[in-house]
Amino acid sequence: MANPESLTPLSKDELQELAERAISAKEYAYCPYSNFRVGACVLLSTGAYHTGSNVEVAATPVGICAERCAIAPIVASIKRPDMPVMRALAVSTDIDPPASPCGMCRQFINEFATSRDLPIYMYGKDGLSGNVVKMTIGELLPMSFGPNDLKRNE
Template identity: 40%
Template structure:
């Protein structure tokens, strides 16, 4: 991933975080991902009065990628206002796994800067993925 890609991901995630709908937790999250064609797709968390039924920022970014025709996550950045890096929840780690490879970068940041870098394999080791469901001949 190039520096311009990282800058674009950070700008998109930080901007969409400002539009999150988090009236119950007060914890706004933005996520942006880079697809196989170089497209940037963003999503924010959207909470619901039937808390905790809502949508994570990462799920929104993945849905935006799919809606735009992308099929592979090359990198993803999650931005939240926290002193410690915020990583995707377990369900979102599995969602990311559907469209990413073990070495795919997953970055965590505050609204000011990237705080941590991981790979998908570090956050979801020995994961279950689409290849496990391949039908044999």
């Protein structure tokens, strides 16, 4: 379980930075087939922000969504006991209403979220001045299957 300080609500400045970085990350999307740009940003308990954008390839299932692109390098570069807690995730698209993470990303986010209350902010085509949807990973992926379910089998 995460320590309480890491799950505190975001300050106005943190939320602004998180949103701006997710929106900016769309500029790096490689999506020549769908032209559907997605940017994502994770805020960690260390105060660090980590961004990602979607990367498509001609063999469709081989690409990676922005959310997984933002989270995977964190997981792959830090030993588990030292892994920082994700405090929030923002996703930005060019459509309205904003798109939510796909099912695969929801499961991926759930794996590394230390709380079902992890907030996910979704921004649409007008960014900060437009429609913003906030949901938790628990709301986006009810009755999820995760690491704790495997422990019940032991």
